Amino acid sequence: MVNEYTSPPAQELETFLPHDGQNGVSKYKISPAANGKKSDAEANLVGEYDPFKERHVEHPTTDCDTLTHLLKASLGTGILAMPVAFSFAGLVGGIFATIVTAIICTHCSYVLVKCAHTLYKRTKRPQMSFAEVAEVAFANGPTWCRKFGPLAKYSILYCLFLTYFGTCSVYTVIIAKNFAQVIEYYVGQEIDVRIYIACLLVPLILLSWVPNLKYLAPVSMVANVFMGLGLGITMWYFVRDMPPVSDRPLFTSVLTLPSFFSIVIFAMEAIGVVMPLENQMKTPQHFIGLCGVLNQGMSGVTLIYILLGFLGYVRYGSEAHGSITLNLPNDEYLGQAVKVLIGLAVYCTFGLQFYVCLDIGWNGIKERFTKRPVLVNYVMRTVMVAAAVVLAVAVPTITPFVGLIGAFCFSILGLLIPVFIEMVTYWEEGFGKGYWMIWKNIVVCIFGVIALVFGTKSSIEEIIEIYTK
Numbered sequence: 001m002v003n004e005y006t007s008p009p010a011q012e013l014e015t016f017l018p019h020d021g022q023n024g025v026s027k028y029k030i031s032p033a034a035n036g037k038k039s040d041a042e043a044n045l046v047g048e049y050d051p052f053k054e055r056h057v058e059h060p061t062t063d064c065d066t067l068t069h070l071l072k073a074s075l076g077t078g079i080l081a082m083p084v085a086f087s088f089a090g091l092v093g094g095i096f097a098t099i100v101t102a103i104i105c106t107h108c109s110y111v112l113v114k115c116a117h118t119l120y121k122r123t124k125r126p127q128m129s130f131a132e133v134a135e136v137a138f139a140n141g142p143t144w145c146r147k148f149g150p151l152a153k154y155s156i157l158y159c160l161f162l163t164y165f166g167t168c169s170v171y172t173v174i175i176a177k178n179f180a181q182v183i184e185y186y187v188g189q190e191i192d193v194r195i196y197i198a199c200l201l202v203p204l205i206l207l208s209w210v211p212n213l214k215y216l217a218p219v220s221m222v223a224n225v226f227m228g229l230g231l232g233i234t235m236w237y238f239v240r241d242m243p244p245v246s247d248r249p250l251f252t253s254v255l256t257l258p259s260f261f262s263i264v265i266f267a268m269e270a271i272g273v274v275m276p277l278e279n280q281m282k283t284p285q286h287f288i289g290l291c292g293v294l295n296q297g298m299s300g301v302t303l304i305y306i307l308l309g310f311l312g313y314v315r316y317g318s319e320a321h322g323s324i325t326l327n328l329p330n331d332e333y334l335g336q337a338v339k340v341l342i343g344l345a346v347y348c349t350f351g352l353q354f355y356v357c358l359d360i361g362w363n364g365i366k367e368r369f370t371k372r373p374v375l376v377n378y379v380m381r382t383v384m385v386a387a388a389v390v391l392a393v394a395v396p397t398i399t400p401f402v403g404l405i406g407a408f409c410f411s412i413l414g415l416l417i418p419v420f421i422e423m424v425t426y427w428e429e430g431f432g433k434g435y436w437m438i439w440k441n442i443v444v445c446i447f448g449v450i451a452l453v454f455g456t457k458s459s460i461e462e463i464i465e466i467y468t469k
Helices: 040-045 063-074 077-087 091-123 130-139 143-187 193-199 201-208 213-239 254-268 271-279 293-319 333-368 373-394 399-425 433-468
Strands: none
Touching: 063 213, 063 271, 063 293, 063 333, 077 091, 077 254, 077 293, 077 333, 091 130, 091 254, 091 271, 091 293, 091 399, 091 433, 130 143, 130 271, 130 399, 143 193, 143 271, 143 333, 143 373, 143 399, 193 373, 201 333, 201 373, 213 293, 213 333, 254 293, 254 399, 254 433, 271 333, 271 399, 333 373, 399 433
């Protein structure tokens, strides 16, 4: 089941005072050793609170399990758009721009977890969600920002739920269309995609019943295998009859780079699963660090993104489709195998994306259903999956709408919110020599705004194109 957080005793958390009596603004007391003014030696003498020893997870995940989930979260269907992304940057430009994008996305996830670990100790809490980290950071920050804590929390919750619920609905469409292309080739008759989507209801409900991330790890491993095989066959098509590399430009205009960044950021971004993964780890301190799970996973993801984008652009150039599998022949067994494998990979990935919605939904209602929590939890899972499938059946062209929501939400959640959390978390400690943290965060914010503007623009254009046809 979803891990249920049990609050520390009240005497340890004198901290969380619901209101201060003035305008109902939430305030939080920082524990005496948490203001950043004590040295490490002093903290050790008084017995500094260790959140990782106090954390109790019923079914904790290992580092390997977490790495598997992280790879699956980052290797989504967005990777199939990498050849198109390279067309906006060129061969060499695409390589460097992908590396820069990966560094920024990884850094923002790193910042979020690092701030969470700092706030665990300050408030004596063993774990927090993304929204709780934001709320506690603002509540423990400078006076002027404390009133924004609840706003930050609920904004993140609503954006995460909306984005990932929409993503789950889109996944049903993607799975259905991949299988439909293969089935219709042999049947010789076109069938309404809504029928394929409706047929996925029971399999998706069964997948959603996997109780926790520990048991979902083998599913993510299977998804990685399917995706790896699908991408491997796709790359074989790339190198078969590949034209000379010299036929493609090494760099393109600077003016097209924003389009590149908007595609790759949304393909690579997985900020919604970062804290759920960290919260379920047996050794959460291994998530970050130079050789931590986060850096290991994102390094591998970056190499795969570069390889697929480079080879796909060399092979198809400007003729590359938004999903590169559409360039593969539908009358060959290997081309059909790719579509089946990617359809199965997306199906297995549904469980991990759904977990974000489940975590938010269950934390919102669990206090009202204390008598039969297991039954209520499974009913909630079933209802949420059914709602996602019904939405996909009603609007099978939902993909660009969710892309619009993702462009807006992920650029804010994945890039902008983490740097604001970092600023208020370390406000009292300073921003480093030469205020390097401020300058670094300005650069990240520029990327965030670029992703927001151009990602939104691209999604709106896609919606207009679909509905004007």
